[in-house]
Amino acid sequence: xxxxxISAEDKVKVEEAHEIAQNLFRPISRYYDxxxxxxxxxxxxxxxxxxxxxxxxxxxxxxxxxxxELCWGDAGLYLxxxxxxxxxxxxxAAGTQEQWGRFLARYGEGKPKWGAMAMTEPGCGSDTSAIQxxxxxxxxxxxxxxxxxxVTMGRRALELSEGIIVVWAxxxxxxxxxGMKSFVVEAGTxxxxxxxxxxxxxIKASDTxxxxxxxxxxxxxxxxxxxxxxxxxxxFKGAMATFDVTRPLVAAxxxxxxxxxxxxxxxELTKRGIKVRYxxxxxKQTAIERDFMEMxxxxxxxxxxxxxxxxxxxxxxxxxxxASMAKAKAGRAATLIxxxxxxxxxxxxxxxxxxxxxxxxxxxxxxxxxxxxxINTLVVARRLLGxxxxxxx
Amino acid sequence: MIGFSPSEEQNMIVNTVxxxxxxxxxxxxxxxxxxxxxxxxxxxxxxxxGLVASxxxxxxxxxxxxxxxxxxxxxxxELAWGDLSMAMxxxxxxxxxxxxxxxxxxEQKKKYLPALCGNKFTAATAAFIEPLYDFDPNEFSTxxxxxxxxxxxxxxxxxxxxxxxxxxxxxxGEGEERQCFIVEKGTKGLEIGEREQNMGIKALATYExxxxxxxxPAENRLGGKKGSDFNRLANLSRVALASMAVGVARxxxxxxxxxxxxRHAFGExxxxxxxxxFMLADMAIEVDAARLLNWEAAWKLDRNEDATREACLAKSxxxxxxxxxTDYGVQVMGGHGYVRDNPVELWFRNARGFTTFTGMAIV
Ligand SMILES: Cc1cc2nc3c(=O)[nH]c(=O)nc-3n(C[C@H](O)[C@H](O)[C@H](O)COP(=O)(O)OP(=O)(O)OC[C@H]3O[C@@H](n4cnc5c(N)ncnc54)[C@H](O)[C@@H]3O)c2cc1C
Numbered sequence: 001x002x003x004x005x006i007s008a009e010d011k012v013k014v015e016e017a018h019e020i021a022q023n024l025f026r027p028i029s030r031y032y033d034x035x036x037x038x039x040x041x042x043x044x045x046x047x048x049x050x051x052x053x054x055x056x057x058x059x060x061x062x063x064x065x066x067x068x069e070l071c072w073g074d075a076g077l078y079l080x081x082x083x084x085x086x087x088x089x090x091x092x093a094a095g096t097q098e099q100w101g102r103f104l105a106r107y108g109e110g111k112p113k114w115g116a117m118a119m120t121e122p123g124c125g126s127d128t129s130a131i132q133x134x135x136x137x138x139x140x141x142x143x144x145x146x147x148x149x150x151v152t153m154g155r156r157a158l159e160l161s162e163g164i165i166v167v168w169a170x171x172x173x174x175x176x177x178x179g180m181k182s183f184v185v186e187a188g189t190x191x192x193x194x195x196x197x198x199x200x201x202x203i204k205a206s207d208t209x210x211x212x213x214x215x216x217x218x219x220x221x222x223x224x225x226x227x228x229x230x231x232x233x234x235x236f237k238g239a240m241a242t243f244d245v246t247r248p249l250v251a252a253x254x255x256x257x258x259x260x261x262x263x264x265x266x267x268e269l270t271k272r273g274i275k276v277r278y279x280x281x282x283x284k285q286t287a288i289e290r291d292f293m294e295m296x297x298x299x300x301x302x303x304x305x306x307x308x309x310x311x312x313x314x315x316x317x318x319x320x321x322x323a324s325m326a327k328a329k330a331g332r333a334a335t336l337i338x339x340x341x342x343x344x345x346x347x348x349x350x351x352x353x354x355x356x357x358x359x360x361x362x363x364x365x366x367x368x369x370x371x372x373x374x375i376n377t378l379v380v381a382r383r384l385l386g387x388x389x390x391x392x393x
Numbered sequence: 394m395i396g397f398s399p400s401e402e403q404n405m406i407v408n409t410v411x412x413x414x415x416x417x418x419x420x421x422x423x424x425x426x427x428x429x430x431x432x433x434x435x436x437x438x439x440x441x442x443g444l445v446a447s448x449x450x451x452x453x454x455x456x457x458x459x460x461x462x463x464x465x466x467x468x469x470x471e472l473a474w475g476d477l478s479m480a481m482x483x484x485x486x487x488x489x490x491x492x493x494x495x496x497x498x499x500e501q502k503k504k505y506l507p508a509l510c511g512n513k514f515t516a517a518t519a520a521f522i523e524p525l526y527d528f529d530p531n532e533f534s535t536x537x538x539x540x541x542x543x544x545x546x547x548x549x550x551x552x553x554x555x556x557x558x559x560x561x562x563x564x565x566g567e568g569e570e571r572q573c574f575i576v577e578k579g580t581k582g583l584e585i586g587e588r589e590q591n592m593g594i595k596a597l598a599t600y601e602x603x604x605x606x607x608x609x610p611a612e613n614r615l616g617g618k619k620g621s622d623f624n625r626l627a628n629l630s631r632v633a634l635a636s637m638a639v640g641v642a643r644x645x646x647x648x649x650x651x652x653x654x655x656r657h658a659f660g661e662x663x664x665x666x667x668x669x670x671f672m673l674a675d676m677a678i679e680v681d682a683a684r685l686l687n688w689e690a691a692w693k694l695d696r697n698e699d700a701t702r703e704a705c706l707a708k709s710x711x712x713x714x715x716x717x718x719t720d721y722g723v724q725v726m727g728g729h730g731y732v733r734d735n736p737v738e739l740w741f742r743n744a745r746g747f748t749t750f751t752g753m754a755i756v
Contacts, residue, residue, distance in 0.1 A: 001394075001396045001398070001399075001400050002396060002397060002398065002399055002400075002403075002463060002688055002692060003394055003395055003396045003692065004395060004688075004689050004692050004693075005394065005395065006395065007394060061395055278701060278702045278705035278706065279531065279624075279627070279701055279705050280529065280531060281527065281528060281529050281530070281751075282709075282748060283526060283527040283528075283529075284527060284529055293705070293706060293709050294709075294710075294713070296706060297686060297706040297707070297709060297710040298682075298710070300686055300689075300706060301682035301683065301685060301686045301710060302682070304682070304685035304686060304689060305678070305681065305682055305685065307395060308397050308681075308685065311395055311396065311397055312397075322681075325677070325678045325681060328674070328678060329678050329682060374667075374671075377671050377674045377675070378667070378670070378671075378674075380674040380677065380678065381667075381670035381671060381673055381674040382670075384650060384673060384674060384677050385650065385653075385654060385664050385670065385673070387664070387665065387670075391665050392664070392665050392667070392670050393665075393667075
């Protein structure tokens with residue numbers, strides 16, 4: 001059935017997420033934007049306690065809706081909230097049940113913990129097949145070497161808590177993509193060091209660090225998926241399966257920031273006595289009405305694309321095409337809509353007194369991480385055309 | 394429960410229409426565009442699918458199906474994918490049928506609906522648009538004044554099949570309200586103008602209307618004393634047109650995608666270059682985006698909720714989308730897109746009409 005009705009249970013969860021966003025995130029939103037590398041300890045404790053009581057976003061439609069709400073509050077603080085994060089999603093998508101227990105149980109007990117995922121390196125981002133980090137088998141161990149950059153939540157996962165990081169490395173450079181595997185490294189493992197912490201344009205409450213592996217030894221069974229190199233693309237499939245989940249989730253983050261800008265814009269317009277008249281013909285619309293409708297419809301369309309990708313995921317339908325469609329659309333829409341909101345609000349938009357300029361800075365990352373807009377468009381194009389990587393580069 | 398798959402029944406309808414669009418409409422649409430005419434077999438063939446009269450109550454000769462705007466958007470997309478002129482022609486009787494079924498008085502239903510349940514296509518239509526660049530359906534310049542009955546004055550345009558219809562549902566301002574009036578063929582003061590000539594939808598016969606002190610009896614006001622719900626009719630029309638825009642855009646996307654894989658330049662299919670491939674990806678994303686927005690609006694209308702915002706957003710989004718996508722369709726094909734041997738220029742011309750098309754289809 002075609003149906004847009006959210007179940008009553010989900011409504012409660014989404015409302016709860018909205019309240020957290022409104023009451024816990026928004027009041028400290030500007031502070032942690034201006035104090036980049038501080039840890040919001042009160043919020044971290046509160047979010048961890050709520051997690052213990054069952055406030056989990058999860059990976060389906062409900063999860064996407066909740067993430068949108070939380071990022072409506074503050075995208076950086078959402079990322080800074082403790083939990084398994086992208087590392088957890090990777091373990092969940094590619095790990096065994098034993099690994100779920102060993103690596104994920106910690107997120108339901110003890111002190112706050114974070115999880116991280118490290119793919120990007122100084123020499124490669126979009127071209128993930130070019131990664132240089134290596135994993136060499138040594139008896140019951142793997143030995144990791146290499147440098148990972150731009151690791152979201154790397155510092156909090158590895159230095160502030162006993163979290164995990166999922167690291168992509170190659171077990172055989174000559175095997176190309178097929179040699180790529182992912183490994184779980186626990187905080188405190190010797191040979192792993194957190195280095196440079198990035199200063200960023202936005203999502204400043206989220207930490208982004210370099211993690212260096214220097215003969216870092218981890219147990220053999222910390223590999224996610226099989227150790228053998230079987231088919232040409234097998235290793236990479238793990239990463240792709242993760243993307244099916246994480247791309248719509250990151251798209252949902254984008255939608256949250258976007259809606260925050262739209263809501264605030266509507267409020268400011270209302271203060272000036274302007275109400276968007278949806279049903280007037282184009283020839284009679286004001287420029288603001290025309291822009292607003294374009295912005296709102298783009299946000300909503302992206303929202304529905306995200307929900308559709310999640311609905312497929314829940315139903316076990318392959319969604320790689322639709323997940324990338326949603327991410328490409330949402331990343332671009334977020335970028336353009338938040339920029340337009342700053343423009344429309346003039347001096348109020350550009351000023352740091354209000355949050356419009358922050359929304360614009362926070363939104364931009366969504367068109368970059370978890371596959372840039374171009375990379376997601378490329379995925380969509382290849383799938384539509386039935387082309388391989390070699391046929392469409 | 395959120396879901397995105399049509400029901401079994403909806404799939405059946407969609408498949409039937411798809412088949413018809415592929416086997417019949419697509420075989421003739423270029424000829425029709427050039428000739429400015431649609432052969433009666435095509436229209437009667439579509440009529441036999443029973444899409445239009447299905448919502449008429451059984452005792453009046455219809456199938457008595459429950460009306461669903463959502464199902465309507467699904468089938469309108471397929472018809473428009475086949476051809477927009479034909480789709481509008483085939484669905485034109487709905488412009489009169491649906492408002493009467495939903496909002497007409499018992500007498501109006503009995504008087505006008507049985508004639509529209511025959512074995513052959515019977516024209517019926519509505520007059521909505523007015524020939525002004527700043528035409529505003531919130532303030533029709535066509536007026537209805539109450540006396541013993543109603544006196545209608547004003548000008549309309551883009552009225553599909555006006556010359557062949559036994560009656561026309563005319564939208565007019567009645568004081569502060571917007572109401573519909575049933576004007577029968579031959580009523581004094583109703584003048585049907587020449588057939589219009591447009592940039593696109595060339596196969597669809599549309600006309601200008603002049604209403605000069607055109608008097609209709611009081612019982613011809615749609616819904617009688619109670620009147621009709623203009624907003625709902627406008628919204629049902631918005632989702633119909635938005636779904637047609639999706640159908641036209643999808644046609645252009647599919648055609649140019651297939652072409653791009655065949656056409657070689659610099660030793661490779663043009664689709665293997667990002668400049669082309671990315672246009673195609675954007676087309677596919679935008680088509681889906683517009684469809685989902687429109688489904689949500691139609692779904693809300695089926696729940697009898699006010700969906701003005703959703704329907705306006707969906708229509709406006711689809712209006713922009715269809716222009717972008719059909720433009721890309723031509724661009725992907727280069728010079729071969731510009732010549733009339735290929736269909737993308739036709740879809741491009743049709744697409745430009747959607748910002749103008751209001752009230753020209755309803756589901
Ligand atoms: C704040 C932040 C957090 C991040 N978090 C993480 C994380 O947690 N884990 C992680 O592994 N990574 C993370 N990243 C890295 C992020 O995923 C990469 O930055 C991103 O994938 C792009 O890679 P790049 O920066 O090397 O750009 P490049 O790959 O160098 O790309 C540069 C430009 O070229 C374009 N381009 C590249 N290849 C193609 C192609 N084939 N066709 C068309 N265009 C192309 C790109 O779209 C882009 O516009 C993070 C980045 C930031 C900024």
